[in-house]
Amino acid sequence: MTLTVFLKDEIVARGPAEEVVPTMRALQPLERSSDLLAFDDETGRQIDLDLRAEAQPAPRPRGRPALGVEAKEVTLLPRHWEWLARQRGGASATLRKLVEDALRKGRAPKDNHDTAYRFLNTMAGNLPHFVDAVREIYAGNKVGYDHFSYEWPPAIRDHGRRLAFPE
Secondary structure (H helix, E strand, C coil): CCEEEEECCEEEEEECHHHHHHHHHHCCCCCCHHHEEEEECCCCCEECCCCCCCCCCCCCCCCCCCCCCCCCCCCCCHHHHHHHHHCCCHHHHHHHHHHHHHHHCCCCHHHHHHHHHHHHHHHCCCCCCHHHHHHHHHCCCHHHHHHHCCCCCHHHHHHHHHHHCCC
8 A cells, every 4th residue: 555645735755654654753743733644545545544653563473474364255156266276376365366466457537536536625625626626537637637726735736636647
C-alpha cells in the first residue's frame, strides 16, 4: 500500500507505511494534529497511523510466520481444482497470485475517479470550484479538471489529478 502524507497543503512523504511513519514522527509535535494527514493512494481514504515511539519488537515465535491470511471456503469445479493442484506453490499461493495480478492490471476509470473524489473531498472540499472540478473528473475531462482546480494548492491539485487520471 502506497501512502501520501500531507502537512497542510504540501506533500511531505510518499511510500509504504514503514517509510512514511518515521518522517511523520520527525514532524511532531505539531500545533494541530489535523494538519498532518495520510491517504491511501489505492482508495483515496484518509488513514490513521500509529506515530507513538517505536516499542521493542516482540520476540518472534518459532514456526511458520503469520501472513495475515484469512481462511474461507472457495467452490470450484473439479477441473479447476486439478489445474490448481498442478501449479507450483499449491492452490492458495496460485489463487493469491491470480488475484494480485488482476489487481495490478488496472482499475476502471470510475474506480480512479472515486479514489480522487475521496481524497479531494477531504483536502479540497472547501476550495473554490470543488464541485465543478469533481464533475470534470467524472466526465473524464482532464482539461476541465485543470481549469477548475488551477488556483488550488499545487500539491493537492496535482495529487488529485494523479489519482483521477493515472498514466
